[in-house]
Amino acid sequence: MSWFKRVKEGIATKTQDKKETPDGLWHQCPKCKKPVLAKDLIKNSWVCPHCDFHEKIGSEGYFRIIYDDEKYTLMFDNITSADPLKFVDSKPYPEKIKDAILKTGLNDAVRVAVGKLNGKKLVTACMDFKFIGGSMGSVVGEKIARAIDYAREHHIPLLIISKSGGARMMESSYSLMQMAKTSAKLALLSQSKIPFISLMTDPTTGGVTASFAMLGDFNIAEPESLIGFAGPRVIKETIGKDLPKGFQRAEFLVEKGFLDYIINRKELKQNLSTLLSIIWDKKTKKKESEEV
């Protein structure tokens, strides 16, 4: 397929995830059940042209949507999971990791890229749900921390796209402490007055919600995304009854005051560009003219 252009040099290419290409010519929307031509779906940022349903996509998909000419450079992608606790449940943790790497072509549940959005540099850390439920362990924490450091050092705005089931239990407190680590790094980024936009997608729960996802200068979300600290199942078990309709969905969070706005994926790139043109581009221009 010609829409796929190879990312910049020096980057492992095993991550051409086939899963993000619909099988066959036609794709059936899981929501409205109407058929859509696969190439039209891709052109439409994986949003159903009939009902606006947002198909779940991963980092590859988002990077292609966001970055000019689908060009970007992956960073810190060689970091992989260790097994500090020698954790074994259904199988040893290292085997789980190996399986996940083979199955997804990804090294862990987040990838970091830098590239240009409408000509302006942007660092993006994007989570991949298909890698052990987008769970946050040491690797996710470290890569996000480095993305933040990179944005700070190079004076580039940061976008984090969250999609996570929560903690990587097999790393226990190491997983927990990634919440502290990423939040501390974001405190430094904030002090440097570099913009941080947090985009929450379906689903964003647990430790990710209770750390970097909720700490954006701008917290935004895709329509109907599930966003919360406790998962719906846990809450349901706790209160002993069914949850109200629309509970913990993006629209609910806007009403409760925790999101700035909801953004349709088709408009994401233009929206980010406009937002940054207001708060950031003038600033960089000013800085450049001072340097001259």
Add this chain to the structure above:
Amino acid sequence: MMLFDFEKPIEELYKQIEKAKETHVKGKVNMLDTIEQLEKKVVELKKTIYNDLNAWQKVQISRHPDRPYTLDYIENIFKDFIELHGDRNIADDKALVGGLAKLDNQPVMIIGHQKGRNTKQRQMRNFGMANPEGYRKALRLMKIAEKFDIPVISFIDTPGASPGLEAEERGQGEAIARNLLEMSVLKVPVVCIIIGEGASGGALGIGIGDVVSMLEYSWYSVITPESCSSILWRSWEFKEKAANALKLTSKDMLEMQMIDKIITEPTGGAHNDPETMYKTVKSELKKILKELCETDINKLVNKRIEKFSNMGVYNE
């Protein structure tokens, strides 16, 4: 006193002591020597048992109904405590308390989870599971501490942040996240002590400190052993296995360098001898605070950020 299954051998000795006392009181035989012997035996046996506890047994001790809670430490270690209420927005969260006090002559701001001792209190305190307004109250108090240059002491004791409808509506995730960010750059010394249970984001939400210490039989983990067991093994029956796998004991946490210190508990646990526990915690706090207060605050904050930034194990 409630005894654990693993303390059963002690129960037998207690029974013998009771019998000996009865005989003595009846005035027939002088049993004082026997009683003394038996009591010595109890101490020895306790030592033996407590030196060889597994992770799950420690979790049980951390939940003993007689274990000192935050307000007990406040009452027995500090003076001039003035409790401060409310987050100035929604409500006063009874599961997370706080206020000003003095540690001898050192002014401090205290925050901490609070559990209840009877059914009514437990409900009022929501089992030590704080809501967003609790975390926001804690942050408000920490900001006051920063303004008046007073160190913060945080007592952690929670089975997790409250997982309810209201907690979600009011932004539990945002409240905890905000605390993590603000605490990591708070410009006063912060000392955290896990005094009982340290579960997940609910614990971490008041857990970013220059010195994070754990009482010997407390635990700290991303999830409770029960929930871990139910998620990984689809049953609550594997909680012992989960407790072990999660490496949640104070010893594990120190070895993995995610805490800075272990505070030794009296033989038989804090609930067995609260007075000794208070004394130990007080002297530890004084030692820690003295050192922290002598350090330049910017250095302290940098070190704090660096410490948490270094947590994590991965291959590269």
